[in-house]
Structure formats: structure tokens, C-alpha cells
Amino acid sequence: MKRSLTTAERGPTTSINRRRFLGGSAGFAAGLMLGGLSARGLAQIKSDSRRGGRQPNILLITADDLGIQLSCYGFGQIQTPHLDALAAQGTRFANAYVTQPSCSPSRSSIFTGLYPHQNGQLGLSHRGFRMHKGLTQKAFPTLLKAAGYRSGVLGKIHVDRDERFDFDWRPDYKKMLEGESRNVQAMAAEGGKWMREGGDQPFLLMMNYLDPHDPLLPQFNGLPREVIQAKDVKPLPWAGGKQDEKLNERTADFFNCVKRLDEGIGLLMAELEKSGLADNTVVIFLGDHGAPFTRGKLECYESGLQVPFLVRMPRAPRNQVREEFISTVDIVPTLLDIAGVPGSAMAQGVTGRSLAPIVRGEKVRNWRTQVFGEMNFHGPNVLRPMRSVREGRWKLIHNIEPTDRATWLLFDLQNDPYERTNLAGQPQHVATLKRLQNALLSWRQQTGDPILDPKILAQWQASHQKWKEKNVIPTEDQIA
Numbered sequence: 001m002k003r004s005l006t007t008a009e010r011g012p013t014t015s016i017n018r019r020r021f022l023g024g025s026a027g028f029a030a031g032l033m034l035g036g037l038s039a040r041g042l043a044q045i046k047s048d049s050r051r052g053g054r055q056p057n058i059l060l061i062t063a064d065d066l067g068i069q070l071s072c073y074g075f076g077q078i079q080t081p082h083l084d085a086l087a088a089q090g091t092r093f094a095n096a097y098v099t100q101p102s103c104s105p106s107r108s109s110i111f112t113g114l115y116p117h118q119n120g121q122l123g124l125s126h127r128g129f130r131m132h133k134g135l136t137q138k139a140f141p142t143l144l145k146a147a148g149y150r151s152g153v154l155g156k157i158h159v160d161r162d163e164r165f166d167f168d169w170r171p172d173y174k175k176m177l178e179g180e181s182r183n184v185q186a187m188a189a190e191g192g193k194w195m196r197e198g199g200d201q202p203f204l205l206m207m208n209y210l211d212p213h214d215p216l217l218p219q220f221n222g223l224p225r226e227v228i229q230a231k232d233v234k235p236l237p238w239a240g241g242k243q244d245e246k247l248n249e250r251t252a253d254f255f256n257c258v259k260r261l262d263e264g265i266g267l268l269m270a271e272l273e274k275s276g277l278a279d280n281t282v283v284i285f286l287g288d289h290g291a292p293f294t295r296g297k298l299e300c301y302e303s304g305l306q307v308p309f310l311v312r313m314p315r316a317p318r319n320q321v322r323e324e325f326i327s328t329v330d331i332v333p334t335l336l337d338i339a340g341v342p343g344s345a346m347a348q349g350v351t352g353r354s355l356a357p358i359v360r361g362e363k364v365r366n367w368r369t370q371v372f373g374e375m376n377f378h379g380p381n382v383l384r385p386m387r388s389v390r391e392g393r394w395k396l397i398h399n400i401e402p403t404d405r406a407t408w409l410l411f412d413l414q415n416d417p418y419e420r421t422n423l424a425g426q427p428q429h430v431a432t433l434k435r436l437q438n439a440l441l442s443w444r445q446q447t448g449d450p451i452l453d454p455k456i457l458a459q460w461q462a463s464h465q466k467w468k469e470k471n472v473i474p475t476e477d478q479i480a
């Protein structure tokens with residue numbers, strides 16, 4: 001039976017003044033980029049996209065809570081032959097980052113090209129967090145639809161209110177959440193059927209797999225065929241927490257989920273081949289953030305922000321590995337580029353760039369040398385405001401509300417890849433620290449970070465405290 005949500009469950013959209021909460025006074029975040037696409041904008045997309053000739057299909061695949069634990073990323077504990085094959089057929093991005101190591105905020109950037117602090121999706125959508133009004137209509141499904149695409153989605157969207165996204169085809173989402181999107185055989189069959197149905201119209205299909213998200217099911221619908229056991233694994237090298245048998249079990253089951261996902265990608269690619277459309281389809285695969293272990297998901301360490309990112313594009317080089325720092329804010333510009341749609345259609349404030357030239361093997365000029373991450377809320381009871389920047393071998397994390405953590409964490413990833421030794425206080429690193437602090441500040445200013453304003457941060461803290469005291473929110477490990 002459906003019951004009414006409590007204030008705490010409803011979260012920030014209804015319980016406090018939304019504009020103040022999101023930082024309307026701090027910059028352009030809440031104001032300038034709002035509103036749907038104008039009729040003129042849509043007409044422009046239509047006319048421009050017709051000029052571009054035959055538009056390729058787009059198959060955009062996300063895995064839930066998957067870091068770079070794939071053999072094509074040099075991970076040695078399991079083999080992921082189907083994802084390795086996809087990497088070999090195109091480009092593997094060796095340094096790909098999400099914007100926030102939490103489901104909904106990360107996905108909001110995939111959809112809009114904006115950082116969560118820009119688009120308002122500061123925490124989980126099923127706990128009440130929403131994007132700024134109108135932004136779902138600036139997300140890629142609407143833009144590609146205007147460009148002539150038919151669009152479908154399988155599996156969870158988990159941003160804003162899912163139904164606000166403009167997909168033509170969306171099978172029973174609830175069923176998907178209840179486990180269907182772990183049924184990789186059904187995912188492939190349903191996706192394949194839909195791909196074949198559209199005639200000459202180009203398609204955009206988003207396939208959102210639930211693996212390897214919690215609960216980490218060792219086997220589902222007979223997959224993986226051989227279940228990996230705790231005795232056969234070692235914990236992920238960066239994972240914190242108690243190093244015990246329980247962690248080994250969890251690690252083994254995480255690997256089982258990744259193996260199932262890999263099988264699913266193989267089945268899906270076979271469906272694409274069968275459709276006869278593979279030669280004109282761009283395939284993009286990525287994780288939505290790092291693996292769900294201590295120091296992974298919900299943290300701005302590399303293990304939280306770095307994800308696998310593979311792109312296969314017709315007539316582009318095979319076996320390409322690229323080292324550029326890329327971010328999920330590049331996805332919207334990439335999709336628009338592929339579809340031949342003008343970049344001006346994007347929401348205001350998008351700082352990403354199209355990855356298509358890189359995938360085609362071109363040298364790109366003035367590519368970013370720094371890549372940024374952030375953490376805001378997860379559920380309303382988890383507030384962890386952080387901002388981070390990576391530049392070359394260096395990584396800086398700023399804990400804006402330090403509590404029991406250091407305010408600044410500086411790591412040398414070359415000597416310390418798992419970010420164990422904080423160099424922030426060391427005199428020989430003062431110049432590096434200062435440079436990265438300045439980089440972080442200019443990015444926050446440029447993108448209108450609302451919590452540059454201490455009053456907004458105080459609002460977040462007060463709301464968080466209130467929600468926490470109500471004690472009706474599930475604990476962190478129970479939240480999707």
C-alpha cells in the first residue's frame with residue numbers, strides 16, 4: 001500500500017525553499033540555464049541535422065557502480081572478454097571520469113553535460129533530489145529526438161523524475177528496477193528487437209544495466225555460469241574497511257556481477273550484429289562511478305571517480321588507447337556531434353567537448369589538462385561536500401566540511417596510486433598545492449558552484465541535520 005512520504009523522505013524539493021537551497025544567489029546555476037528548448041531551437045536542430053547526411057545510430061550503455069575492474073584496463077583478477085572485444089574494436093579511454101561518485105548526480109551529468117552543482121541533481125532522485133526545472137528538456141533524449149532520432153531506454157534512469165525524459169520507448173521501469181535489468185539475456189533480446197523495428201529512422205538506445213550494483217548477486221538467471229568464490233579473490237587494492245572474509249565474499253560477488261554484465265554486453269553486441277545495423281551504429285560504454293567498496297563509491301578518490309569508457313565508431317581506428325582526461329560532461333557534446341546537431345542546443349553552462357575527433361584518431365588541440373569531480377549529497381542523510389581536481393600525476397581533494405577529515409588532500413598518483421599519503425602539509429609540495437587550489441577555485445567560479453557562498457552551504461548543512469534527526473532515511477548502504 002502506498003503511504004505518504006514524510007518531509008525527510010520527500011527531501012529537499014519540498015521541505016525548504018528550493019531556490020535558496022540550490023544556490024540561486026550564488027551565480028547562474030539556478031537562473032540562466034532553466035527552461036525547455038524553445039521552438040526556434042528545435043527547428044534549428046531539425047534543419048541542421050538534415051544537412052548532415054545519414055545519421056548513425058547510437059547505442060549508449062551504462063553499468064551501475066562499475067570502476068575500471070575490466071581486463072582491458074589491465075585488471076588481473078577477472079577476464080571480461082566481451083568488453084575487451086568492444087575496446088579492441090574502437091577506443092579505450094584510459095583516463096575517464098564521472099562528475100560525482102553517486103548514482104543520480106553522476107547520471108544527471110551524462111544526460112545534461114552539466115556538473116551536479118550546475119544542474120541541481122545534488123543527490124539521489126528517489127530521495128527527492130531533482131534537477132533545475134526544465135533541464136530534462138535540455139537533456140540528450142529531447143535534443144536527439146528533435147534531430148530525427150527515435151529513442152528508447154531499458155533499465156533505470158534515476159535522474160530527476162524518470163518520466164520527464166523524452167524517450168519514445170520505455171518498457172516497465174518498475175519491473176526493470178525489480179531485477180529485470182539484471183536479466184542480461186532479456187535486456188539483449190528486448191533491446192535487439194527494438195533496434196530492428198525502426199526502418200530507416202536512426203535510433204538512440206540507452207541500455208542501463210543494474211550490475212554490478214548492490215545487492216551483489218553471485219548468479220542471476222544462470223549467469224555467470226561459473227561462480228567465483230571468496231577463496232579465489234583478493235580485495236581490490238584500494239578498498240578500505242576491514243580486510244576480512246566478508247570483504248573477500250563481497251569482492252567475489254562483485255566480480256560475479258561484472259562477469260554477468262560482460263556476458264550481457266556480448267549478447268547485446270550479437271543482437272546489434274544480427275540487426276544488420278552495426279556498421280552504422282556508434283557504441284558507447286561506461287560505468288556511472290566507481291565500485292561500491294569503502295574508498296570507492298561516494299568518494300572523490302580515483303576509485304570513486306574513474307570509470308571505464310569505451311567507444312566504437314564506424315570507420316574509426318581500432319585498438320586505440322587514448323590518455324586524454326575525459327569527463328561525462330563530454331557525452332552530450334559528443335552525442336550532438338555524432339547526430340550532426342548544433343552545440344548551441346545544449347544547456348547553458350556545458351563545459352564539455354565532443355570526443356568524436358579523439359575516437360576518429362585525431363590529435364586534438366588544447367584539450368583539458370585538468371579534470372574535476374565533486375560530491376554533494378547521496379541520500380538526504382549523507383552530506384559530504386567535496387571538490388576534486390586531477391592534473392597529470394597530481395590529485396587534490398577539498399573537503400569543504402572536513403569533520404574528521406583533512407580539509408585538503410594532495411596525492412602523487414605516480415608514487416601513491418591508491419591515495420594513502422596526504423602531501424598537503426609538506427613544504428616541498430606547496431607550489432603544487434597552491435596551483436591545484438587555484439584551479440579548483442576557478443572551475444568552481446566558472447561553473448557557478450553554489451556552495452562558494454557560505455550561506456548556501458549552511459543551508460545544506462541545516463537541512464541535512466534536520467533530515468538526519470528524523471531518522472527515517474535508510475542508512476547509506478541500503479540506498480540504491
Ligand SMILES: [Ca+2]
Pocket residue numbers: 064065102103213288289
Ligand atoms: Ca551507480
